[in-house]
Amino acid sequence: DAMVIQNPRYQVTQFGKPVTLSCSQTLNHNVMYWYQQKSSQAPKLLFHYYDKDFNNEADTPDNFQSRRPNTSFCFLDIRSPGLGDAAMYLCATATGLGITYNEQFFGPGTRLTVL
Amino acid sequence: GNSVTQMEGPVTLSEEAFLTINCTYTATGYPSLFWYVQYPGEGLQLLLKATKADDKGSNKGFEATYRKETTSFHLEKGSVQVSDSAVYFCALAVPELSFGAGTTVTVRA
Numbered sequence: 001d002a003m004v005i006q007n008p009r010y011q012v013t014q015f016g017k018p019v020t021l022s023c024s025q026t027l028n029h030n031v032m033y034w035y036q037q038k039s040s041q042a043p044k045l046l047f048h049y050y051d052k053d054f055n056n057e058a059d060t061p062d063n064f065q066s067r068r069p070n071t072s073f074c075f076l077d078i079r080s081p082g083l084g085d086a087a088m089y090l091c092a093t094a095t096g097l098g099i100t101y102n103e104q105f106f107g108p109g110t111r112l113t114v115l
Numbered sequence: 116g117n118s119v120t121q122m123e124g125p126v127t128l129s130e131e132a133f134l135t136i137n138c139t140y141t142a143t144g145y146p147s148l149f150w151y152v153q154y155p156g157e158g159l160q161l162l163l164k165a166t167k168a169d170d171k172g173s174n175k176g177f178e179a180t181y182r183k184e185t186t187s188f189h190l191e192k193g194s195v196q197v198s199d200s201a202v203y204f205c206a207l208a209v210p211e212l213s214f215g216a217g218t219t220v221t222v223r224a
Binding site for chain 2: 004006040041042043045048090092103104105106107108109111
């Protein structure tokens, strides 16, 4: 089945130690998103790629970076995790054409714990 | 700006009860509207969608109608089951998704 895969499902890191979360998709969608979701809150968009074009949300901290080496993969790098970065990180994909984006398909998420 | 206002929870129901979760939106243009569901420990799943006024989205017994005149997209289900216990998010796309705050629904046997 075509899907969005996130690895690992659970990640534990230490305060200040860089961590990378990965997302892959078999849907061949040209748009990929990273969201941060804290407990009992709505997902918050961090950034997205439209093809190779990177789009950062204005309030996303510089501590968060992303890479998309090809259509299928997208990575979220947290350079120096703080306690406040503990959250569920959700990857999503969609097809987009011009200013029209179709519905997003979400992966299962990676739960990040910062010690 | 674009925003979604969603009925606050938590909502607790008995099995076979009627469920409605209110959702209203503010947007420029003509957004697509969605309901996503999130089961414990999982990502979001698209439950249903509507892309233009008067469209009705439906799936798994859930329905919602895109009402342009009242800028609403209320979610309804006639008879809930324990397996419907989850968090429900209303969202609009213009084109990035803007989510409501989410409504936690618990269905008791």
